[in-house]
Each structure stands twice: as C-alpha cells, then as structure tokens.
Amino acid sequence: MLIANDPYRTGNHNNDLLFVRPVFHDGKIAAFVNLNAHQLDMGGAVPGGFSRTKRNVYENALVLPPMLIAHAGEPVEHVWNLIFDNVRMAEVIQPDIRTLLSGLDLGERLLRESIERYGTGAVHGAMAYVCDVAAERMSAGLASLPDGEWSAFELVDCDGADDTEQYEIHVRLVKRGGRVEVDLSGTSRQARTSINGTALDVKTTVGIALKYLFDPRGRFCSGNYRDIDIVVPDGTIVSALPPDGPTFMYFEQNQALLGALLRALSRAVGEAAIAGDRGSPDLHTAFGVTAEGRPWVSAMQCGGEVGPLGANRYGDADCQAMTYQANGVVPEIEAIEAATPVVVLRHEPVPDTGGAGYHRGGVARLRDSAWLTPAAHTLNQLRYKRAPGFGVNGGKDGSTGGVWEFPPDGTRTLPDPPTDVAAYRTARPLAGVIDDATGLPAPDGRYHYPSTEAATRRPR
Template sequence: MTTTDTAPSDTAHSDIAIRDLDDAEFRARYGADRFTASVLGNRMRYIVEHMSTGILRNAFSLILRDWYDFNATISGPPEQNYPMPAVGKSLAAFFGTMSEAVRNTVEEFGPGELREGDVLVSNDPYRVGNHVNDVCFIRPVFHEGRVVSYVSIRAHQLDMGGIVPAGFSATKRNVYETGLVIAPTLLYREGAPVRSTFNLILDNARFGPIILPDIKTINQSLALGERLIRQSIERYGIEAFHGAIRYAVDSSAESMAMALAGLPDGHYSSRESIDADGIDDTVQYEVAVDVRKVGERLEIDFSGTSPQARTCINAAALDAKCAVVMALKFLIDPTEPYTSGAFRSIDLVIPPGTVVSAVPPDGAVFMYWETTQAIIRGIFRALDKALGERAVGGDYGSLNIHNANGVLPGGMPWVGTAQCGGEHGPWGATRHGDADSYQSFYQVNALDPATEAIESDIPAVVLRKEYVIDSAGAGRHRGGAAVRKDTLYLTDAEHWSNPLSTRTATGIGVNEGRSGSQGAVWLFPPEVADVRGRADLVDTDPSVYAGTIPVAGVLDPDTKTTDPAGRYFYFASTPVWHTAPQSMFRYETNGGGGWGDPFGRDPQDVCDDVRDEYVSIAGALADYGVVVVGDPQRDPEGVRVDVEATARARAVAG
C-alpha cells in the first residue's frame, strides 16, 4: 500500500516551496491571494468544530456526549482526488482514515449518482477503516449543479448488533460476530430519510431509542457544514475555495517534508507486542516496524508483522496508516494542522493478512486501536536514538476498555462502555517537561466522562480515581503516574474487560529515561469489596489482593499483587465476567515513560513529587538518588531534601 494525496493539478509546482512564491505565483497556483487562502483554510477548520459542537450539545449516547467519540472533516471534489483540508479536534484515530473513507464510499456508490441533500453511510472496516460501530456519514456539497466538496462525520454508534452489547470485546472471532456491516448506502435521499436503511440499522442494533436521535443530530450537523461551506463559496468564489483546499493540503505536505528532512537518514526498526488475542495466551502478537529515511521521504514497512489474529484485536490497513501519521505528528511535526497532505512524503508497505492489515471474514476488526497503538509505540522506539532530545516517552498503551451491561430492577436494560475501566492514564515525558498523568492515550483525544454522568447512566459507583505511587517512569523529566480506578456495580451484570497491554511495559523511557510500571486488573467479589456501613474505601494495601480474582496482569500467583517476575494472567481467561451486586473492578493502568537521566533531575522536583505522592521516599532514593526526609501524608509542608545525603548518594551511584 503506497499512500499519496497529490492531485494532478498539484504536481506542476511541487518543486517550488509555498514560502518562495511571489504574490502572482501564489495566485496562479491557488486562485486566491495568501490572505484569502488563509482565511478560507481557517474557516474550514471553524466549520468542522462548529459541526462537532452540535453533536456534543445534542447527542443522547454517552459515547458521543461524554467521550467525544467522533470526528468531522471536509473533503474536496473527485477531480481533486478528494483532498482533506480540515479535520476536527476530537477522536484522532478517525481523521487519518477519513480521506480514504470518503473516496472509497463515494467512488463505490458512484459520484454521479449523488443529489443535493443526500447522505451516504458506510461502516465496513476494510472499506473505510476503524470498526463497525464507527459509522461514516458523508454529505455532498453542490454548487451550480455539481459536487464541489463533501462534509463528513464519523461517529461511534452505541451498538451495531453482533454478539456483545455495545461491541467492546476482544473475544469475537469473525466479521459476523462483530456486528452489522453497511456497504456504501443512502441514508437520506434529497433530504428525506431512506426508510429501508433506517430499518436495516435499527432492526440489527440494540438501543434504537438512543441511536435514532443521534443519527438525526449528525444529519443536522452535516447540513450545517454544507450551509457554511456554501456561504464561503458565495462570498469568495469557487476558485478561491478550491484553491484554499489545495493550499491547506500543500502546506501540511510541505511541513511534514521539512520535518522529515531534519531527521537523520538511516534505517530504524522496532518490534512491539500485543499480549494475546481473545482465545488463549499462547500467541503474543508482534508488530514489526521498519523505518527507512532518505532526504524528505520516509518508508515504513510492516513486513514481518504477525499474521492476523484469531479474534477481533486486528486493525485494517487504513488504521495502520492513521497510526503512522499520528506518531510522526507527535514526534516531528506537531504544530501544522493535520490534512491528508501530511502523507505525501510517506510510503507504507503493508502486506495483507497481518494483525495490522487484516482481511475478512476471519480477520475480524474491532479493537483496532490496541494494535495500532503498538505501531505508534514502535515508531517512538525506532526513532528514539535518531531524535535524541526530541524523543517522546511512551504512554499507558491500552485503553483497557470495560464494557458492562445488565437489567435494572424495573426491567430496563442498561449498558456502560468505556467509562469504568482504565480508559484514561498517563503520557510519556518530553524534553519540555514532566508528563500529564490523566489523559486519553495518544490516538484518542477523548473527553473523560464525569463521575456524576457515569453514576446517573448506569447502576455503579465510582469509588476511586487516583494516581499510583512510584509507577511513573523515572527521568530528568518524569513520566505520568499510573491511574487506579475502582468501580462498584450495584446490580447483577456481565462484563467484558479488555486490557491488552499488561504483559510488558508500554510507557517506554527515552533519551536514558526509564519505563513506567505495568498495570493490572482485579475483580473484587462482594465479600471482599463490601463498603456498606464503612467510612473508608477498599484498601490498596497488598494484603487486600489475596481475596481477589485476577483479570489481567503479571502478578504474584499467591499474593496476586503486581510482580514483573510473576505469572501473566490472561485478560480473556473468563470471556464474560458474570457478577453479583456489590462486586468491584479495580483497574491500574501502565505508567508513562520518563525522559532523560533520572539522576539529572532537580532534587527539589523529586521532593515535590514525594510531597504530592507521585514518588515515595524510598523511590526517591532508589530511582533518583535523592534523600528526602519528612512525612508527606501528615506534614507535607515539612518534607525537604537532605542536600548533603543526596550528594553522597548520587556520588556513590555515579
């Protein structure tokens, strides 16, 4: 698979940088002056954000309202090869697949078959990327009787059928178990709903009373985007509008090319792993990342990657492409807005039938982000030495999504998804400073559902969200701390737990920094989790784990506490966890990676970390060579550095 976003009209001027064009040359290339092209480029980014605001404000589904699990984009017309000049700021794992999603959907349906007011839908992972719940909604924009642009929204639908309510499980074995697949199909024809398509979706999906109003909201957001684009064309003209699309895409392409030029030529490689699939733990899947850089061009080759998995932990080729551009934007080109032009200098070699390029029917795709996160980590690790001080530490590596459902006492079904697992956690440190400890992982950019919203939606109580001491990767700049979350379920429930990256540390340290801790998941039965009539929470002392049931992680088999030298407990050893009321799940994420030599960290920064309980007094000495005295719990203001003892400790270590 070789990616390109260069339309025929762009190629003639590719040897002259935009910044080197005089005003006449710029106008000749883009059909507008620099100011107008910049205004229109910014306006397109405003349009997709305005579309997104409507969804956030009006969505019924918790996955849209509380998780930001959608993205809005604008694409150019077929004669420009569907360039994508603007994407929203929400789910990053969507925008890298959307240019191909629009092209593939429209071309298969037929560009000449579209009319004003139409909306196309498609959700096939092999056609449009991502998974079947992530439905693409595409609306053409007409001007003087012809299509001049497309506005699109990819939005996660709460359910699309399949064998697991809401879908989140790594145990599904083929495309028929993952849910309804929709080939390019009309959802609206000239503004009117296509009843057969709505029936197809609602007859196969659970939670129709939530899905239907969400689809109506998405349609209105698309209509808003169309109106705003038409206003832009009416004010500035179609030539300027199309020129601004080319300008935005070319600017992005040039920015990435310049960033690549600053990377040393060479061959870099990494091998990253995914713990297991949903059948057993006998296969640890490997993602091979081979990077070859020459001048302003980069090739990434995934040959040598493990064959596609036996369950739906696979990604499709478009998801692999998206992960590549996200990694490179993080590492070398973080300031220029993303467009489809970012790939113009990048070639991908993706053999079919691997865990990052699965094919149907047995190469099921659902938990694609778990596998593509290994791609991002692989690029981070491969380029660590080449980047030097610009390297970025690894994050917590897995969304650890928890999917639960049941029935309320009155008979109403409920579902909770991506709310009460380890969905948020730490990032890795950079040259600029310590890492944040409570974020979405690198390819998501989602919101964190409020505790009050969670507890109003499902019969559960979020008892704890806190950082885990001594879990952050040590470094001159510290990685983010792991997150511990306890959730108590008040009714009978069934659960699917999906922590796919606890077998090894994902928060890789860079530039001499150390890696973060490995996480784990436990089930506390009612007799162990009982908090009724107690003033305190379920303890975190090591002794409490003896009565738990390990769900995932590398643990001491006797004490069931985390132990890097212990036994790996496989996340799907029990495919579906059936629990009684008052059962509790505890999630601990992996820690984020550190940046730089830990013994180069300012002792006062270490002292502050001890005071804030990111680091223990013992950890300060062991990891940083800093002697801290005092009691951070009872007298945090009295905690201080023993300067002389620290000098001696660092001298001995050095």
C-alpha cells in the first residue's frame, strides 16, 4: 500500500492522506483501490494545521511523497515512525490509519471477487463504460449552452502576512461548438502564506461547477472532462508552487473559484442558475494546555463553519451547511464542551435574513462561544470585503458577516449572548467590514484584518 499527502502531487492539503492499493490478477496490476482521508494533525507550526499564517512548506506540515506504508501485508516500520515522530494526537491518528488500511483490504477483496467472477476484460469494460456515459451526459448538457464568452471574478480579502494585498480569482469561459475552455489568466499571484490551492484543485472545482449546472445527477469521474479545456498559469493563488507558495487552506480558493464560475455562467444558463453561497467556511481554531498539562485543540468547532447556501430553481436554500464544495462540520455541542474549555452559548438561525423571492437564500447564523481559559486563537475569515452570496434571476446579493470579542465582565458567571444590536457598539471587532458607530457589518465600514495579534492570541 502506498501513502502520500504532498498537495502538489495529490491536491487538497497535508492533513488529507491518500492511500493507494494496487489490485493484482494473474501477476499484473488490474486496478487500484484508493482512499483519501483527513487526519487531525500532520505536524507543522500550528496544531491541527488550520492557520493561514504559515509562510512556506517547511512550516506547513509533514510532507509525504508516495511511499510504501505496507508491503507484503506487513507495515513498513520506518514510514510509520516517520509519521508518528512528527504528528500530534497520535493516539487518535494511528488507529484511524489502521482502519483505513483495513478499508483498502476490503476494497481489494471486493474488486478481486468481481474480476474472478466476470474477468478482467469485463471489469475494465465497465470502468470505460462509466467514463463514456459521463462524457456523453456532460456533452449533452453543454449542448444547451449557446456559443459565447462569459467572465467573472471573486475576491479573497487578504493572506496571513498582513492586510496590504488582496487577491482576485478571474475566470473566462469560452464555448465553441462542443468544447468549453476555462481560462484563469489574470488571477492574482500565489499568496505569501498558506491560503493557496493547486492546479489539481482547480480541475476538481471546474468539474464540480459544470456538473452542478449541466449534469447534476450523473456520476463524477474523468469522463466529465473530455470536452473541457482548462488553462491555469503557474504560480497563482489557485496554482501555487513550492516552497514559498504553501497550500493548506486550499478550500478557500476552491470555493472562490467555484463562485466565480457560477457567477459567470449565471447569465448564460437562465433558470438553471445557482445563487452564490456564503463563500467561506469561516473556520476558527483554538489550542492550549489544560491545568494538568494536556494539550487540547478545537479545530472547526466554534467558528462559522456552517451557514447559508444560495437558492436555485428547486427551492429555498439550506442555512445549516458548510459551503458548496466542503464537508458538513456539525459536531455535537456536548462533545465540543467535553473536549475543550468552552461553552457554546448560542447557535441559531437569524429569521428573515434570506431575502425575498420565489426561492430564497438561506438565513444567516449567530454563534457565540465563551472560552473559559487562556488559549491561542486563529481566525480564517477571508471573504468579507465583497458579498460572495450573489443573487441570480433577479435575486439580490447577500451581506457579509463579522467576528467580535465581548470581554468578560469580571465575574465568574457565564455571560448571556447579546440579544440587542446595541451590544455590538461596545464589542471589539476582530474580523469583517464594520461600521465604527454601530459595530455592525456595513459595505462602507472599516476593514478589520483577522490575523492581528488581538485576533489570534488573546483569550476570547
């Protein structure tokens, strides 16, 4: 079995381990079984890895080129040692990896059963058939699109170095006959910190956007790309290169690219257009040490990880989702509070914030957490300068959000979450475009950079 996690070879980020097992028949490789699974930590400068401040691949995390993790049914000891000499939370990760390898064993057994029952030729024929059908379905869907050119861009507010540079992701789609070209020329250079993506992630994102619009019910495989050409210049924020183009928060750029594609094509597909979602998972990570000296990490638990999607022709949108191209991260509040020194005070939808319309966007969400001990915090709010939740078919754009610190009142009792907008006048904004007078998000407000010392190191 092979393992790898180098984003420039496999896509995604270092915490996503790719496992590959060749399946042999009659002494030859007949197929491969693959698994890609996220791990809690892969080393690097920040526990859990979810920070946009890392400046190069050496700070980012442990990098594994393709190498054997098992051979002839036995673990390759030096590879296991390499991993577990560099990662945190090994007591969780080690059994997880063993479970994944067992999954590959099962995949091989099932595939070998099919080969032995039907023959290698039939199994390969079935694989080719699935790809051919996917190609035909996408071709039929694209046939509904008239020849033409469409373009759009999405904005990423900043990186983790400072707030002096913002990044634009440009897309230009050209349809001629049966082919579509997606050109990302004009996209900003790679970021100075770990918010970049790779060209492999671009390919995935383009495929997802076109499937959403032209073949939402078919299988997703390599056949979808048969009539699609993708132009990606090297060294952009969506096609970064090592060592100074670290990629960890790759999903931020994927989501911005997906939004740009949906925005560009919204004028071409009419009723099939999909409104923009909130654009970013708005991840929050906290980490510290208990009184007994045990390290703890809260990754993707107490930020804005879930929120609204945009509406489409099928109905109103969800408001308890991550983003169009991300996982659903909704851990139990009891589990969060049992594992980390925090109390979740509020997690609720905001009525009537989805706008008016025949099909309405998802509503905004409020989330308040009370941290009980000093901790380091990292905020990853990258999409507040421009509302990513764009409307289609006459719908209006959404609004942006923010992050605020409400300092303790000096007592040992838990605070009540703010129930009146007046409370935000005295709160400390940590992220967002905020009006100085009201303390609330406003298009003409002042931008608050989420990687200041106040936003990343103060207990909240």
